[in-house]
Amino acid sequence: MLGIIADDFTGASDIASFLVENGLRTIQMNGVPKSALNDEVDAIVISLKSRSNPVDEAIAHSLSALEWLKQNGCTQFYFKYCSTFDSTEKGNIGPVTDALMSALETDFTVVTPALPINGRTIFNGYLFVGDVLLSESGMRNHPIIPMKDANLVRLMDAQSQGKTGLVAYADVIQGAERVKARFAELKTQGYKYAVVDAVDNAQLTVLAEAVADFKLVTGGSGLGAYMAAYRSGGQKGTNAFVPSKGKTVVLSGSCSVMTNSQVNAYKQQAPSYFLEAEKAINNPNYVEEIYQWVIENLDGDLAPIVYATVPPEKLKEIQTQFGSDKASHAIEGTFAKLAEKLQAAGVTNFITAGGETSSIVVQQLGFSGFHIGKQIAPGVPWLRAVEKPIFLALKSGNFGKEDFFSYAQGMYQ
Ligand SMILES: Nc1ncnc2c1ncn2[C@@H]1O[C@H](COP(=O)(O)OP(=O)(O)O)[C@@H](O)[C@H]1O
Ligand SMILES: O=C(O)[C@@H](O)C(=O)COP(=O)(O)O
Numbered sequence: 313m314l315g316i317i318a319d320d321f322t323g324a325s326d327i328a329s330f331l332v333e334n335g336l337r338t339i340q341m342n343g344v345p346k347s348a349l350n351d352e353v354d355a356i357v358i359s360l361k362s363r364s365n366p367v368d369e370a371i372a373h374s375l376s377a378l379e380w381l382k383q384n385g386c387t388q389f390y391f392k393y394c395s396t397f398d399s400t401e402k403g404n405i406g407p408v409t410d411a412l413m414s415a416l417e418t419d420f421t422v423v424t425p426a427l428p429i430n431g432r433t434i435f436n437g438y439l440f441v442g443d444v445l446l447s448e449s450g451m452r453n454h455p456i457i458p459m460k461d462a463n464l465v466r467l468m469d470a471q472s473q474g475k476t477g478l479v480a481y482a483d484v485i486q487g488a489e490r491v492k493a494r495f496a497e498l499k500t501q502g503y504k505y506a507v508v509d510a511v512d513n514a515q516l517t518v519l520a521e522a523v524a525d526f527k528l529v530t531g532g533s534g535l536g537a538y539m540a541a542y543r544s545g546g547q548k549g550t551n552a553f554v555p556s557k558g559k560t561v562v563l564s565g566s567c568s569v570m571t572n573s574q575v576n577a578y579k580q581q582a583p584s585y586f587l588e589a590e591k592a593i594n595n596p597n598y599v600e601e602i603y604q605w606v607i608e609n610l611d612g613d614l615a616p617i618v619y620a621t622v623p624p625e626k627l628k629e630i631q632t633q634f635g636s637d638k639a640s641h642a643i644e645g646t647f648a649k650l651a652e653k654l655q656a657a658g659v660t661n662f663i664t665a666g667g668e669t670s671s672i673v674v675q676q677l678g679f680s681g682f683h684i685g686k687q688i689a690p691g692v693p694w695l696r697a698v699e700k701p702i703f704l705a706l707k708s709g710n711f712g713k714e715d716f717f718s719y720a721q722g723m724y725q
Contacts, residue, residue, distance in 0.1 A: 314355040315386030317377045319393050321671040322708040324359035327392045329693035330537035331355045332684045335544030341681040344376045349384045361671040364456050370404040371411045395427035395532035396451045406471025409530050416527045420499050424531035426510035429690045433511045437465045437478045450569035453624040464507040474504025481509040488521035553685040555703035557724040558660035560615035562717050563647050565669030567627050568709035575621045578717040582614035589630045592642035599649045648676035663705045670706035688720045
């Protein structure tokens with residue numbers, strides 16, 4: 313069985329959806345479960361909120377996820393992080409990878425966030441988003457993890473204990489045997505990790521074969537998808553439920569370029585409410601005010617949206633005024649409490665945008681895990697809570713097309 317440790321909840325549903333699509337029966341658990349798993353599955357994804365936590369906490373949670381996965385029958389492990397890496401030179405990917413490698417007693421792994429279907433590719437170790445370097449993409453303005461460097465070898469070297477090498481495109485296109493030979497060379501030269509180039513899915517297919525017997529693989533959902541295809545022999549999954557029409561709310565805390573466009577498009581069609589950082593910080597009654605507004609707007613054709621989403625210039629202003637940690641914690645906390653009240657009031661379908669935002673909302677809603685349904689966009693599936701028919705779509709910041717929020721509701725049965 314394949315065990316996946318995802319560093320946020322949108323990322324977990326992203327990889328889970330690709331595993332299902334590629335023929336693996338998959339369940340997504342929210343945090344490290346307290347008891348053993350009863351379902352019969354081929355893959356288990358554990359969602360953590362460890363991307364931007366203090367490093368010791370991220371390591372401790374990842375190790376406890378690993379232990380639980382081992383106890384529940386997993387034999388190969390995948391550390392899933394963002395296709396835009398989302399980890400500066402002080403980030404957690406290096407330290408968590410080191411801790412997992414040491415717990416698994418393995419001395420070599422790969423680093424491949426590539427997700428070509430969503431425009432994330434790697435060439436000569438540089439990560440591209442669409443046709444620009446990561447550091448020239450909207451990710452350079454991320455509210456909590458601004459990505460100013462696109463070189464994965466440099467980023468990994470800065471964060472981790474070992475040395476990072478490169479398996480370049482010219483080698484990858486020669487096939488799995490050549491890639492394995494490069495791994496062997498790098499290991500002899502004292503490298504602990506290899507960034508592997510992938511500009512399209514053909515390289516991920518090769519890489520999936522080359523890492524088939526690795527104890528630990530790290531990367532985005534792209535490589536995960538091709539590892540699933542390798543394991544299932546190319547079968548396709550059938551788990552494709554969609555939600556019933558029900559009371560829905562959209563909660564958007566992502567400030568990505570794509571979410572800004574999606575929110576702007578959706579505001580033209582549906583009731584909208586701007587969540588202000590200043591009030592989230594200072595007004596103890598703010599959650600109640602927003603809650604009342606949502607309740608009054610639940611019965612239209614399209615769900616109401618509450619959004620903190622702002623473009624980069626506005627974000628900078630807010631962060632300068634209040635401090636970025638204070639603003640983001642207050643906003644995340646407001647979304648979490650709001651979601652909890654809305655669930656109690658009978659909202660059954662939640663569409664959330666943003667990794668941190670989605671993670672905190674799901675943690676607050678308190679479900680133990682999710683079944684994986686139909687994809688709304690590549691990497692964003694509908695989810696159904698294990699405990700009851702509550703449906704969620706956790707949209708990664710930059711995923712989906714401009715009409716994502718209305719398109720998702722258009723899928724209701
Ligand atoms: N208007 C705002 N001012 C300050 N911080 C904000 C604002 N809107 C959102 N944030 C914060 O920015 C962060 C966005 O991260 P996240 O939810 O992971 O989105 P993404 O998926 O785009 O990375 C969250 O911590 C959120 O609370
Ligand atoms: O790999 C990806 O791009 C996503 O699964 C993901 O992790 C996105 O994170 P956020 O942009 O913070 O939602």
